[in-house]
Amino acid sequence: MEEDYITRRLNNLRKALKNRGIDGFLISNPINCRYLSGFTGTSVYLLITMEEAFLITDFRYREQAVEEAPCFSLVSLQGSLDSTLENFLKKKRLKKIAFEHNYLTVYWYETLKNKLSGLELVPLHQVVEDLRTIKDIKEIKLIKEAAHITENSFKKILPYLKPGVREEDVVLELDYIIKKEGARKASFDFIVASGKRSSLPHGVASKKKIEHGDMVVIDFGIYYNGYCSDMTRTVAMSHAGNRERKLYRLVLEAQKRALGGIKEGLSGEEADELARQVIFKDGYGDNFGHGLGHGVGLEVHEEPRLAPRSKIILKNGMISTVEPGIYFSGWGGIRIEDMVLIGENGCELLTGDLKEELIVL
């Protein structure tokens, strides 16, 4: 049941908050609010104490909050956050409140500090984000469904890719396809980068037309019930030369090496190194200028980062992308990206279709 997941998440949070000597935790990041409460609205704060959980929202979201967040007591936002909190904290006798220092604005911090005399504010870093790195069964199910829709959408966009079609038109069509397939919307501005533009790892689609001989990097993802997907394929238009084929095989080999080695216990940099070694050995180390991957969940980029100097330790239940690439300014680039679920002895591929051979359209 939905409520069991919420109860478990709240328990995990309380465990993380224990022994910090605080009376409660004010959560202001709407994504963290959604994770902990189930509430999908955007005007929301949570105040979580060791015994109780409150959801603060305004009149517009009242009904929705009652329905979506049954584990929470509703507090009506009346006037501003500071006056609502003032009354509430006094009533509950809460004096030492933690806040998310990477989400509460300086304006709100100062307002609360100045107006609520006697209130002590304690900054906390990434507490909910850390919990979010380990996906529960319900999240894994949703992300798998999102990954499935993403793969199906890629298959359906292929017939549309033709010489003379603009990158932007591919994005328009793909946006339509993902929605037809069940996505809520795109999880980021799709990257469709063809020919020389494919050397831009984040080359958002332009008016450039796809031409014969172009390599085309398509990097896209969806939102599905709040969860994201992220996948990249590189295809060749009309024909592919030896260099294109050779480099594609190298990127694929690097990805496979990583997919074969990623498991619980590795650090983010050790995972990155698996693929990087393969590309480095062939002399293209400098052309792989970004990290190997990133976590995917309620946000399309979250922890764990698989990258040089990433010390995070991979754990069972984390979901990450594995996306090696090589780029040559003035020539183009190749990237292959899939999503994996990390397990104790290896990782499970959530996307993976249509990449074993370079697709020549």
Ligand SMILES: [Mn+2]
């Ligand atoms: Mn990605």
